[in-house]
Amino acid sequence: MRIKAPGLIDIHSHLRDPGFEYKEDIQSGSLAALTGGYTTIVCMANTSPVLDTPERIRAQIKRFETLPARLCQAAAATIGQQGRELTDFAALKSAGAAAISDDGQAILDAKVMYDALQAAKAVGLPLMTHSEDARIPGRGAAAEEYMVARDLTLAKYADAPVHIQHVTTAKSADLIRQAKRGGTAVTCETCAHYFMFTEDLRRVKGAIAKVFPPLRTQRDVEAIIEALADGTIDIIATDHAPHSREEKARDWDSAPGGMIGLETTFAASLTALYHSGALTLPQLLAKFTDNPRELLGLPKTDDYIEFDSDEEWTLTEADIKSKSSNSPFIGITFRGRIKETVCVK
Ligand code: DOR
Numbered sequence: 001m002r003i004k005a006p007g008l009i010d011i012h013s014h015l016r017d018p019g020f021e022y023k024e025d026i027q028s029g030s031l032a033a034l035t036g037g038y039t040t041i042v043c044m045a046n047t048s049p050v051l052d053t054p055e056r057i058r059a060q061i062k063r064f065e066t067l068p069a070r071l072c073q074a075a076a077a078t079i080g081q082q083g084r085e086l087t088d089f090a091a092l093k094s095a096g097a098a099a100i101s102d103d104g105q106a107i108l109d110a111k112v113m114y115d116a117l118q119a120a121k122a123v124g125l126p127l128m129t130h131s132e133d134a135r136i137p138g139r140g141a142a143a144e145e146y147m148v149a150r151d152l153t154l155a156k157y158a159d160a161p162v163h164i165q166h167v168t169t170a171k172s173a174d175l176i177r178q179a180k181r182g183g184t185a186v187t188c189e190t191c192a193h194y195f196m197f198t199e200d201l202r203r204v205k206g207a208i209a210k211v212f213p214p215l216r217t218q219r220d221v222e223a224i225i226e227a228l229a230d231g232t233i234d235i236i237a238t239d240h241a242p243h244s245r246e247e248k249a250r251d252w253d254s255a256p257g258g259m260i261g262l263e264t265t266f267a268a269s270l271t272a273l274y275h276s277g278a279l280t281l282p283q284l285l286a287k288f289t290d291n292p293r294e295l296l297g298l299p300k301t302d303d304y305i306e307f308d309s310d311e312e313w314t315l316t317e318a319d320i321k322s323k324s325s326n327s328p329f330i331g332i333t334f335r336g337r338i339k340e341t342v343c344v345k
C-alpha cells in the first residue's frame, strides 16, 4: 500500500562536518537523509572543532540554509566534550542550537551532569545524554545500565527533563519504564540496529558490527521491542555514524564504533516492528514524527513522505547516498520502502 505521512525527523545524526568530511558532509548527509524519508535531522556536536561555542553554532547553522533538508545542530554540553566545564547553554540557545548533547562521550562526573540538567531546564533545551561509561571493560550492559540509573536519579532530584540516547538493554528499558511511572520527565530513543541485530553479528560482519553502545543479546532485542510497543521508548533515531572503508577494515579493537542509518532506519523499523505485528503503523510513525518533534519543540511543517508499506528490496552499496557505506544492513531484505520525500523548506 502507498502511504503518505509527515516528513521523518531524526534527532541523532553524525554528519561529521566540520572536520571529518572524508566520512560525510552536510550535503551528502542531507541526501542520505532525504533518501531515507527524513526532512529534519539533528546533527551531533562531536565534530572537529567540537561545536561548543555560540560563534561555532551560528556559523554552522548559516551553512545549513541552502541545503535541501532541514538540518538542526546540537551543541556540546561541556567544553571540548571533556565532561568538565559546562558550555554556555543560554548563549548556545540564542545562537540557534536545537539541543544540548555530548554524544559520543558520557558526562562521567555526576555533579557536572546534575548542573547540565538544571542549566538545560533553565533555558528550555532538551539535554540528550550518552549514558554509557566507556571505562567498564567491553562496555558491557552494566556500563550503560548504571549510567542510565544515575541519570534518571539525577533528573528526578534536579526536577529536570532528560533524554537518554540509544537505549539498548532490557534493564535500561525497565529502569526508564519505572522512572516514567514515578513521574520523572524522561524520554528516550533506540536505534534500528539494537532491535535488528545481536552481538553475534560480529562473527559475520567484523568491525561493521562495532557500535557504541554495543549490540546486545536476543533477550535485550526482545525487551527493546517490548519497550517500543508499550511506549517506554519514545523515539527511533538513526545514530547515523559514518566511518571510512579503511577505518572499518581495521581489526575489532582499532576500528571506530558506529554505523550509518539514515537510509535504512525507517525501512528496518517497518520490517521488524510493523510487519512483525509488534507496533501499529500510527505507533511506529509517532516515533519518527510527533515524538521527536515534541521533544525538540518544532512546529509542524508541510514536509511529507510517501512510502510503499510492502515493497521488498535488498540494500546494496549502490543504494547508499552517504559518503560512507558502513552499514550492517547491506544484503538485508526490507519490507517497506520510501518512494518520495518532499521537504518544502
Ligand atoms: O557508535 C557510535 N559512534 N557511538 C557514538 O556514541 C558515537 C558515534 C560516532 O560518532 O562515531
Ligand code: ZN
Residues within 6 Å of the ligand: 012, 014, 044, 103, 104, 239, 241
Ligand atoms: Zn551518536
